[in-house]
Amino acid sequence: xxxxxxxxxxxxxxxxxxxxxxxxxxxxxxxxxxxxxxxxxxxxxxxxxxxxxxxxxxxxxxxxxxxxxxxxxxxxxxxxxxxxxxxxxxxxxxxxxxxxxxxxxxxxxxxxxxxxxxxxxxxxxxxxxxxxxxxxxxxxxxxxxxxxxxxxxxxxxxxxxxxxxxxxxxxxxxxxxxxxxxxxxxxxxxxxxxxxxxxxxxxxxxxxxxxxxxxxxxxxxxxxxxxx
Numbered sequence: 385x386x387x388x389x390x391x392x393x394x395x396x397x398x399x400x401x402x403x404x405x406x407x408x409x410x411x412x413x414x415x416x417x418x419x420x421x422x423x424x425x426x427x428x429x430x431x432x433x434x435x436x437x438x439x440x441x442x443x444x445x446x447x448x449x450x451x452x453x454x455x456x457x458x459x460x461x462x463x464x465x466x467x468x469x470x471x472x473x474x475x476x477x478x479x480x481x482x483x484x485x486x487x488x489x490x491x492x493x494x495x496x497x498x499x500x501x502x503x504x505x506x507x508x509x510x511x512x513x514x515x516x517x518x519x520x521x522x523x524x525x526x527x528x529x530x531x532x533x534x535x536x537x538x539x540x541x542x543x544x545x546x547x548x549x550x551x552x553x554x555x556x557x558x559x560x561x562x563x564x565x566x567x568x569x570x571x572x573x574x575x576x577x578x579x580x581x582x583x584x585x586x587x588x589x590x591x592x593x594x595x596x597x598x599x600x601x602x603x604x605x606x607x608x609x610x611x612x
Contacts, residue, residue, distance in 0.1 A: 416441055445598045455529045457589050461518045464586040472577035514552040520544045528605050539606050555587045
């Protein structure tokens with residue numbers, strides 16, 4: 385699926401040519417997902433990087449086994465997220481009083497009265513949306529890795545991963561937790577649980593996935609296999 389804006393300027397050597405020469409056929413053009421500049425869709429050899437001529441955003445960065453690595457990391461992310469919500473997150477011991485909590489306990493702690501909207505928001509942004517995004521990515525690219533035709537709705541699933549990217553906030557949650565731990569570490573004995581480290585690795589995997597993912601390459605692969 386190629387992103388085609390309603391209106392855009394075609395650039396060659398950074399100089400607009402509209403009015404001087406006609407545009408190539410639309411099926412031979414791709415649009416930068418950041419600034420909507422149109423470029424001619426040309427093959428990019430593995431190991432090379434194609435960038436937008438206007439803003440410098442990476443358009444294509446094909447690598448051998450890139451989809452396999454992306455799928456493996458996504459599956460690992462699902463496993464880590466399940467572990468992060470299943471095991472203890474932190475254990476706090478203050479003046480003989482010990483309290484062990486998990487991510488689910490943090491959500492249910494606000495599940496009464498006026499705290500219900502906060503509980504829903506925490507559950508959505510920290511657990512549900514990251515899980516849905518990982519599963520949608522696995523659903524979209526899994527058959528491509530195994531050499532099969534994409535499943536029905538694969539393009540919708542991959543589009544969902546892009547739409548949910550700003551709303552999956554596991555990394556924001558970890559930043560907030562880290563700041564809180566720094567403030568209370570002098571007041572109590574804090575023991576980090578396995579869920580904390582699972583979340584740390586999950587955040588690293590998510591950031592790495594978003595950095596190395598060649599989105600236009602995946603769209604072209606889905607289109608080539610008839611999913612778009």
